[in-house]
Amino acid sequence: MQDEQSEFLRFQMELEFIQCLSHMGYLNYLAGMGYFDDPMFIEYLEYLNYWTQPEYSKFIIFPRCLHFLKLLQSAEFRQSCKNVNFTNFMHRQGYFHWYFKENSTERGLSPLIDIELGQNYSILTLNRASNSNALNFEMVESLVKILQLKNDDITLILCGQKDEFSIGDDMLWLSLNPRSISSFCENKARALHFLKRQQKSVCIMQGTVMGSGTGLALSCKIRIATPTTVFSVPENTFGTCQDGSTANFFANVLKFPLGLYLSLTGDTITGADVFLLGIATHYLPSENAVNKLLNELKTSTNPWQTADKYHSAPQLTNNILHQATQVLENTFGKSNSIEKLKENLSSALKLENDEESVVVKFIKGAIRLIKQQCPLSLKICMKHLLKCRKLSEKDCLVQGYNLQNQLYLHKSLNFEIAVRHKLIQKSATAPEWVPDSIESIPNKDLHMFFANEEGPKIELNN
Template sequence: MFKLSVNLTRSASHYIKRTMSSQEQDVLFETLNNAGIITLNRPKALNSLNTSMVTKLLPQLQEWESKKTLVIVKGAGDKAFCAGGDVKAAIDKVEGPRFFYTEYNCNYLIGKYKIPYIAIINGITMGGGLGLSVHGRYRIATEKTVIAMPETKIGLFPDVGGSYFLPRLQVNLGLYLGLTGDRLKGWDVVKSGIATHYVPSKRLYELEVLLSRCTDEVEVDNLLNKFHEPSEQFSLSDNIKHINYCFAASTIEEIIERLQKVQNDWSEKTLKTLSQMCPGSLKITLRALQRGAQLELGQCLKMEYRVACRATENHDFPEGVRALLIDKDNNPQWKPKTLAEVTDDYVESYFKKLPHDRELQFFDSKL
């Protein structure tokens, strides 16, 4: 068991004062011993990401990569790490692509970060919040953690590198999560492979300060392993074989056929969930995950950027955000309306290359 020292308390009080004095900022950057600390600071909006935040994150992460021993990222308050991107802004045809461009550059940098990047995913972590965590070396879940990629419900698709990390989860779990938007909580997040460690939320403060004193990755690794608590059973374990079977199908229609054959409570619930999703999004998502399984992270993000830009230009994404988040009538009018109407040409139109000057370029690109 680790004990807090007097020095720890002093540095902590200084850190808290600094944080409180900059409450108006949407993202906070602090130094604590050897660590750079990032706090997503929009607690009333569940720390959802906007263009302002990702525009500040990218250069700071680049600077710290060569100056710090490690980086810790967390969310303000205890409700959320990050509930996703601010999709009300992202549906704008100009603002949306600008936001995705910088956000995806952040995802790319995190995926290739040279020093330990530790995301404390305490509370709600969805969409863009997974993009800021899952590509990093360490992801710490707590009993408050709830993760999901719910984009198919709003006419989008699991982006922020979702086409990279979801197909790499075991037993087709990623395809299940990406298509249904199902939530995983607490220990399930570790069991799924999305988190690397489980630490009770009451120990996070102690862990953060002790992490900040680490001088290399070996110390970080050892410390996290000491705080990590052993697992409980995976809540989806009874249906893993069904998930693996149903979501191995190559089309949405065949996934539905296989679910109909399973005939249990889980399959009936999953069928109902899929029926509530945007038909176009389901087919676009499946195509993105199938292709992403064969691509590197950077290639996935370039592919996703094309799809995301097309989503801002088409009907379903703005309509889904309107129905679920703006008017809240929960009655989206999808176009195409049914799976049968979603043609292969329609799906492929989202994946076509953009004009050269609109393609996603990474900050370290030679072009």
């Protein structure tokens, strides 16, 4: 039995490793670490050729890795991989082959978005309940087609099926469809841009509101929280970052220390706290109140007045964030880098003697959550929000697009590492991030993520 388990683990590890060979950034890393000069490693590459046999290759999701496995048998190619200009060129060529597809066809609206049209309203319902309304390409593409038909005379209502709003991007789908990533990110940015232009927009934030689901919700003028609302931005745990709409809200609408805290830690906010902390504009205490609001919005010409009518201010909860305003300001509010934040948290902790104090509980909780995040994502996320404080809404969306395009596709292995670790292997342990620490990431390396040199670029019209 143990032999079978060992063989299965070996099979899993080799399947994972050989598919990593499809990424030129990884080949450059291996070359830089000297593996391609090690005779034993070269023998290992020769041994891996058995994966080209049909009974093994059928398990491979990224068949391009077999092409690179063949090229790696050549000493000349292995040496070329040491040159970052060469690997960047090869990466771009492979990307362009994916992106510029021939015979692209116009698709109709997705059945995963239900549309109800009335004289004074339109209701868009995310209809992918089997996947917690996770967003895939056809959904964001359809949102663009619908939302670009701007009409200030109607009330646009956005909600989710089965009392669930959206868990955000479908990470597994993105991992399995890399050639669609840039188009997905572009359509999502455009959908958020068009949604922000709607003068009368309402989001019913029932159930889970996560990831890009928060971007959709926060792009609406009226945001309704309920007792079932669960709000969080877990992108850093997947090696990515928040979209531009969420980043703009955290940087410029919410109190910045709180926005930075939520963005970096991915902390979950529920129910009444979503309103009390300033994320939602209204709070409805029951599903019955939500149903009454929806019915009245269909005939109302003033959605703000209607939402005010059904709003019920909740009592203050015992969430520690309500008591930690000052420590939030002194730590997150006075940090311009992750390194400075860690220093501020450590200094504030040393000043406290009472282990049961609000300050100690808050700081220890924040440190625990930050340790669970991808180091590269943390550094990028911090810079993302700081830059958003000086950008327009439109430029925040462009910046978010550039960063997600890079982190999903071009310059980081962490997204694939996280998807494999969390969604495929379903491991409860922390992924092995690359790089594995904040201190090992030079600040100068962050520029290339924001520049998005590989493209494609995006322009958003006013």
